[in-house]
Amino acid sequence: MTERKTDIGPPHYGQFLHPVIKANYGKWKYHEIIEPGVLLHVSETGDKIYSVRVGSPRLVSTDFVREACDIADKHSQGYFRFTSRHNMEFFLTDLAQLPALKADLAAKGLPIGGTGHSVTSIVHTQGWVHCHTPAIDASGIVKAVMDDLFEYFGSHELPAQVRLALACCLNMCGAVHCSDIAICGVHRTPPKVLHDKLRHLCEIPTTIASCPTGAIRPHPDKSLKSVIVNEERCMYCGNCYTMCPAMPCFDAEKGGIAILVGGKVSNSKTPPAFSRLAIPWIPNNPPRWPEVVAAIRKILTKYAEGANKWERVGEWIERIGWERFFEVCDIPFTFQHIDDYKFQAYDTYRTSMHFKF
Amino acid sequence: MHKTPLLDQLESGPWPSFVTDLKRAAAKKPQTADLLGLLERSYVDKITHWKHGGIVGVLGYGSGIIGRYTDLPDEFPGCEHFHTIRVNHPSAWMYTTKALRELMDIWDEHGSSVLNMHGSTGDIIFLGTRTEELEPCFAKLTEKGWDLGGSGSAFRSPSCCIGPARCEWAMYDTLEACYELTQEFQFDLHRPSYPYKYKLKLSGCPNDCVAAVARADCSVIGVWKDDIRIDQSAVQAYAGGELKPRGGATKYDKLDIQKDVVELCPTQCMSWDGKTLKINNRECNHCMHCINLMPQALRPGTERGAAFLLGSHAPILEGAQLSWVIVPFMEMEKPFDNLKELMSNIAEWWSEHGKNRERVGELILRLGMRSLLEAIGVEPAPQQVRIPRANPFFFWYQSDFDAEAKGRRYDTRQGFVR
Numbered sequence: 001m002t003e004r005k006t007d008i009g010p011p012h013y014g015q016f017l018h019p020v021i022k023a024n025y026g027k028w029k030y031h032e033i034i035e036p037g038v039l040l041h042v043s044e045t046g047d048k049i050y051s052v053r054v055g056s057p058r059l060v061s062t063d064f065v066r067e068a069c070d071i072a073d074k075h076s077q078g079y080f081r082f083t084s085r086h087n088m089e090f091f092l093t094d095l096a097q098l099p100a101l102k103a104d105l106a107a108k109g110l111p112i113g114g115t116g117h118s119v120t121s122i123v124h125t126q127g128w129v130h131c132h133t134p135a136i137d138a139s140g141i142v143k144a145v146m147d148d149l150f151e152y153f154g155s156h157e158l159p160a161q162v163r164l165a166l167a168c169c170l171n172m173c174g175a176v177h178c179s180d181i182a183i184c185g186v187h188r189t190p191p192k193v194l195h196d197k198l199r200h201l202c203e204i205p206t207t208i209a210s211c212p213t214g215a216i217r218p219h220p221d222k223s224l225k226s227v228i229v230n231e232e233r234c235m236y237c238g239n240c241y242t243m244c245p246a247m248p249c250f251d252a253e254k255g256g257i258a259i260l261v262g263g264k265v266s267n268s269k270t271p272p273a274f275s276r277l278a279i280p281w282i283p284n285n286p287p288r289w290p291e292v293v294a295a296i297r298k299i300l301t302k303y304a305e306g307a308n309k310w311e312r313v314g315e316w317i318e319r320i321g322w323e324r325f326f327e328v329c330d331i332p333f334t335f336q337h338i339d340d341y342k343f344q345a346y347d348t349y350r351t352s353m354h355f356k357f
Numbered sequence: 358m359h360k361t362p363l364l365d366q367l368e369s370g371p372w373p374s375f376v377t378d379l380k381r382a383a384a385k386k387p388q389t390a391d392l393l394g395l396l397e398r399s400y401v402d403k404i405t406h407w408k409h410g411g412i413v414g415v416l417g418y419g420s421g422i423i424g425r426y427t428d429l430p431d432e433f434p435g436c437e438h439f440h441t442i443r444v445n446h447p448s449a450w451m452y453t454t455k456a457l458r459e460l461m462d463i464w465d466e467h468g469s470s471v472l473n474m475h476g477s478t479g480d481i482i483f484l485g486t487r488t489e490e491l492e493p494c495f496a497k498l499t500e501k502g503w504d505l506g507g508s509g510s511a512f513r514s515p516s517c518c519i520g521p522a523r524c525e526w527a528m529y530d531t532l533e534a535c536y537e538l539t540q541e542f543q544f545d546l547h548r549p550s551y552p553y554k555y556k557l558k559l560s561g562c563p564n565d566c567v568a569a570v571a572r573a574d575c576s577v578i579g580v581w582k583d584d585i586r587i588d589q590s591a592v593q594a595y596a597g598g599e600l601k602p603r604g605g606a607t608k609y610d611k612l613d614i615q616k617d618v619v620e621l622c623p624t625q626c627m628s629w630d631g632k633t634l635k636i637n638n639r640e641c642n643h644c645m646h647c648i649n650l651m652p653q654a655l656r657p658g659t660e661r662g663a664a665f666l667l668g669s670h671a672p673i674l675e676g677a678q679l680s681w682v683i684v685p686f687m688e689m690e691k692p693f694d695n696l697k698e699l700m701s702n703i704a705e706w707w708s709e710h711g712k713n714r715e716r717v718g719e720l721i722l723r724l725g726m727r728s729l730l731e732a733i734g735v736e737p738a739p740q741q742v743r744i745p746r747a748n749p750f751f752f753w754y755q756s757d758f759d760a761e762a763k764g765r766r767y768d769t770r771q772g773f774v775r
Contacts, residue, residue, distance in 0.1 A: 004417075005499035006504075007504065007544065009504050009536075009543055010445040010448075010503065010539060011447050011502045012447070012536055016456065026521035026527070028521070028524060030604070033604050033605040034605060035605075041525070049523065051523065055372065055373060057375040059378075059484075061382035061472075062461040062465050063470070065472070066461055069454035069458055079451070080452060080454070081450050081452065081519070082450040083450070084479075084518065084568070109373055111371065111372070115606060116606025117608065126484075127405075128406070130484050131405060132407040132410070134405050140400070143374060143375065143376075144367070146372035150372060156608050157608050170672055170673065171671060172671035175568060175572040177571060177671060178568065178571040206714075237672075245409040252404050265565045265570055267563035268564065268645050270623070272679055284403055287367055287400055309609060310617065310621065
């Protein structure tokens with residue numbers, strides 16, 4: 001056996017830089033977005049590079065990547081990149097090359113957009129295609145929502161950028177907690193303890209320690225070598241199931257989708273902010289989740305109508321007040337909206353007379 | 358091929374369909390055909406059919422592979438083993454087609470031909486292979502210069518924005534810092550030895566395109582200290598409508614400098630008399646709004662570096678956290694020894710005190726910010742807090758009195774020794 005290579009790390013990015021990018025590294029002066037999905041960056045040297053941003057499903061086949069490579073070989077000198085939101089970017093040095101690239105992308109059904117005041121690709125997780133704790137699918141909901149919001153991907157019609165994200169359970173691998181509109185899979189049933197399996201599969205102290213609300217205790221019958229769950233304390237996070245496979249908390253009908261809104265990560269005007277609960281539960285309805293699609297369109301439309309120039313979703317809501325947000329979006333306000341999780345909760349209760357009717 | 362009447366309904370509509378794409382792979386690969394069949398079953402049952410991972414990996418590594426098995430192996434034998442391989446991505450996700458084709462060839466030979474470009478942490482995610490394919494696949498990857506990413510209670514593959522490669526706002530070299538730090542922490546990346554995951558994301562400016570403040574324990578966000586550079590003639594061009602707001606990113610034709618820029622400045626540090634834009638730079642809080650709106654007129658200053666923030670994570674367990682400012686400004690020059698040292702010192706404090714599966718941000722909540730700051734030798738600074746405490750329940754230590762008695766300040770490094 002030849003000597004194994006380990007700990008070499010990823011290849012150095014230097015070998016993957018388009019020649020114009022390499023020549024102008026650190027020298028960029030300004031940028032323009034000449035049309036939705038087409039960025040122009042201009043260097044101090046006068047060099048220009050056009051980046052054409054293209055949507056992708058994120059969950060792809062090797063042939064999908066090869067076809068993207070074919071496009072990059074033909075139009076982009078064999079270089080391209082992916083963005084932090086799963087879009088692809090092809091590079092042009094001359095705008096005259098754009099129509100030919102557009103034609104090849106259109107032939108493959110690949111949309112151009114995702115820049116500026118658009119709805120760009122939805123950051124999302126695995127869902128039913130690969131995850132062991134999801135309440136919902138990921139790729140299917142993303143496809144259904146993006147089909148519906150497609151007009152916003154290739155345009156700059158919104159008051160500001162709107163960032164969507166999806167996490168298929170409360171673990172939030174998709175980090176939806178700071179998105180303008182977040183789709184979050186939620187369980188609503190406590191774990192069912194499989195006593196005969198638990199003793200073989202799980203370490204009892206780590207299982208008990210995994211519960212954020214202290215709802216898990218050793219089973220009083222010591223001979224069982226298992227645990228019991230105080231179901232009133234459980235908020236269905238599934239963290240115990242991550243530590244102990246003998247505690248599944250799935251329920252096909254009770255599981256579903258929560259919508260959170262108003263988060264952001266940029267510092268522009270207002271600081272980064274968490275998304276807040278808008279809708280606590282929508283049924284999990286494959287294959288096209290019409291209730292989720294409709295709920296998101298409604299929030300997005302009301303935002304587009306009501307927001308001032310440059311206002312992100314959260315800034316719009318902050319200005320009009322949450323009571324007004326629930327009213328204009330026709331969303332009932334429920335017990336679930338009032339935070340009662342640990343000490344962060346009291347910071348959200350209103351202590352002023354600054355409210356509206 | 359399994360019948361997939363529900364998934365077939367996701368083949369229509371304008372957004373690219375993952376179903377149509379996976380069907381191509383399924384036509385060539387029995388295990389991928391089974392994957393589609395299994396996914397269809399989940400669409401019927403409204404429940405996942407993946408079991409917990411077992412411990413699988415490549416020799417000498419404790420991370421990079423996530424074991425995955427279906428609970429329906431008899432019906433879908435191709436998914437009996439369906440492990441994930443995380444391949445550490447290059448800085449800013451830039452590729453040559455040659456390198457990507459090589460990766461795709463490896464994955465066609467050793468796996469399902471299904472992947473994510475990219476996963477949430479940033480890695481290329483190869484979805485679905487058998488245990489016996491792991492070692493040969495790893496050998497082929499390293500042969501071509503690729504390595505595995507992090508998983509479990511390890512240092513996770515860092516990621517960064519496009520930075521100086523193609524952005525005028527990069528306040529440091531995010532790509533090189535990402536590469537350097539990835540290399541520096543290779544041992545910790547491949548051998549989980551922390552209390553829990555430890556993530557690093559690097560953004561070049563406060564727009565934070567990789568969501569460092571929300572998605573990484575260690576968030577490095579570029580910032581400048583001196584004056585925003587102004588081109589007054591370009592400001593005039595925005596005012597006159599010759600230049601489009603936000604470089605054309607909007608539906609709006611023309612900027613109203615007073616209303617859109619000056620009045621929306623969070624610190625009210627700007628003024629506009631119709632001819633000249635003035636900025637009181639000392640009062641600027643680097644939010645980027647004015648620069649975002651007028652990229653040809655305004656540019657960040659030239660005294661550049663980054664802020665280091667710590668602690669963000671998703672809601673499990675104590676509720677979601679955003680990262681907190683720890684070091685308001687650091688120089689960010691290659692080889693980034695200051696950042697490496699800071700991150701190592703934090704990891705050491707966390708490893709010593711953290712409980713199993715306790716993120717570093719949660720440990721700070723439990724032990725207090727002072728415990729961290731003293732351990733890593735960072736002095737208190739008003740930039741670290743949004744607002745000081747409102748309660749009178751603050752602690753004093755004997756060392757504080759000792760320092761006072763000697764005429765020394767206890768809140769400086771000399772006073773940290775207890």
